[in-house]
Amino acid sequence: MANNALIGTLVEVQRRTALVSGDDGAEYHCQYSPTIDLKSFSNFAVGDRVEFISAGSQQEAMITAIQPRTSQISRPGPKDRLASELILAANVDALLVVTAVSRPEFNPRLVDRYLALAEIFSIKALICLNKIDLDSSIPKELDYLMGLGYPVVRVSAKAGLGMDDFMQALAGMSVVLSGPSGVGKSSLIRSLVPGALPRVNDVRKGDGKGRHTTTSSHLYRIGSGISIIDTPGIRELGIRGVTRGGLAELWRDFRPYLNSCRFRDCSHTGEPGCAIQQAVADGKIPDFRYQSFLRIQDDLEEAG
């Protein structure tokens, strides 16, 4: 590392430039040094820790190196590109699975999908139940997931409820926002980052109401050592790169039963002597967990 190099975190990435939040507290507009070898990094991503040099101006700095990543969230790269994968976010501690009590209707199957993704990327998962101003009860499925060790924080981005608990649960962590459209991910950012205006697309719907869907990635540093990454790519992320046998391993509550099926290659979809189906029948595994597993297994088969 050059002795005049600074260190910082990439908060926004464009093709030719990037915005870096320096550890000195300042923001730098950077270009990329052409000497950086991207072979082992594939591409720059929000959350990357970088070394950069600045000749006195925050407007004209240059990134000279990427530091090794501790974790990453990625998807297969586009076919016309050389890299085999596209890194969506780097150095992520947890997936923040945002869901709402209603509007849109609480959907445990989608929550399970994101929990499985977190298991694939070997990062923690935290569940954020938003819109508790509309209904203060906790869906029974979330009670069950809490019992499996997935923390749940209840908030209302709109009414500003639960924000202290939220900050406490996320302290010191870098998290990636995930969850279906409309649950309030951008609203959460706006309530935590005064003046933040997440980049959005103005999708006009038939009813004339604007729908603002996040379109580019950004990392927000919000105090208490918390970074929140908003990246649109997360929504299209499929469950990939797992075998049928490997899929069941992603369901924490299935793991204790997996060695007890009669057939070693049991798909848990109808074989006799299936320990998973027995556990569902006995009420040890709730039906919604089994249904979300079946749904994703179907998707895997369709994708080949």
Ligand SMILES: Nc1nc2c(ncn2[C@@H]2O[C@H](COP(=O)(O)OP(=O)(O)OP(=O)(O)O)[C@@H](O)[C@H]2O)c(=O)[nH]1
């Ligand atoms: N009642 C209530 N409404 C909320 C709350 N948080 C967000 N909303 C509303 O929910 C709608 C969707 O919020 P967004 O923040 O745009 O949702 P999003 O998750 O970012 O959606 P995408 O960007 O499409 O993925 C908006 O109309 C918000 O005003 C909340 O705590 N309570």
Ligand SMILES: [Mg+2]
């Ligand atoms: Mg949004």
Ligand SMILES: [Zn+2]
């Ligand atoms: Zn089985």
